[in-house]
Amino acid sequence: MILVGRYASPFVRRVGVVLHTLGTPFEHKGLSTATDLAAIKGYNPIARVPALMLDNGENLMESAAILDAVLDMTPAQKLCPNTGTERRHILQHCAIMCSGLDKAIQYIYEPRRRPTEKVHQPVLDGLAEQITASLTMLEALAAKNTFKGGTQANLADLTVAVGWFFLHKSMPQIADASKFAHLVALSARCETLPAFQACKLEG
Numbered sequence: 001m002i003l004v005g006r007y008a009s010p011f012v013r014r015v016g017v018v019l020h021t022l023g024t025p026f027e028h029k030g031l032s033t034a035t036d037l038a039a040i041k042g043y044n045p046i047a048r049v050p051a052l053m054l055d056n057g058e059n060l061m062e063s064a065a066i067l068d069a070v071l072d073m074t075p076a077q078k079l080c081p082n083t084g085t086e087r088r089h090i091l092q093h094c095a096i097m098c099s100g101l102d103k104a105i106q107y108i109y110e111p112r113r114r115p116t117e118k119v120h121q122p123v124l125d126g127l128a129e130q131i132t133a134s135l136t137m138l139e140a141l142a143a144k145n146t147f148k149g150g151t152q153a154n155l156a157d158l159t160v161a162v163g164w165f166f167l168h169k170s171m172p173q174i175a176d177a178s179k180f181a182h183l184v185a186l187s188a189r190c191e192t193l194p195a196f197q198a199c200k201l202e203g
């Protein structure tokens with residue numbers, strides 16, 4: 001298997017962390033959407049990461065669909081049950097984090113991809129509000145001890161920990177540690193795990 005994309009992307013990192021947690025062997029190609037677009041298109045013509053090339057040459061895209069396939073190929077996995085209420089909750093918690101992350105990526109791209117005079121502050125403010133809503137929902141869940149993290153981590157714990165780490169690093173004014181204490185604690189319980197250490201952010 002080949003995982004394509006830099007761990008600076010939380011979507012790539014959550015796939016890398018899951019692969020390491022499961023003990024699935026893979027090669028990591030840390031290609032950047034900023035500098036390696038042609039190479040990335042060889043794996044995903046839509047030029048987005050993560051992409052995962054399976055050993056049979058099939059290319060997968062979108063972290064949720066990639067992880068669904070990876071878990072399906074790992075029958076003994078304990079990160080997410082195959083059916084039932086717990087599965088629904090885990091996938092919803094991943095969705096809350098990934099929705100916030102989608103908005104965070106837009107927040108980062110907005111000023112980079114437009115001339116300065118075309119950056120519209122109300123758009124950025126709206127995105128910041130959506131990112132905050134995602135974090136507020138997750139903090140409330142974390143306060144109820146939803147995310148065990150550490151060696152008991154499930155797919156949602158791993159995703160939320162990866163997401164928080166990215167958001168706090170890239171936009172601390174929104175992902176303010178003083179407002180999201182339970183997410184900070186979850187992150188601390190996860191970042192020391194070997195799977196997280198194996199997927200350190202580049203640069």
Ligand SMILES: N[C@@H](CCC(=O)N[C@@H](CS)C(=O)NCC(=O)O)C(=O)O
Binds near residue numbers: 009
């Ligand atoms: N929903 C996607 C989001 C992936 C995503 O936003 N990837 C970014 C890097 S963090 C990317 O490829 N950006 C390039 C682009 O969308 O043009 C997933 O879960 O995989």
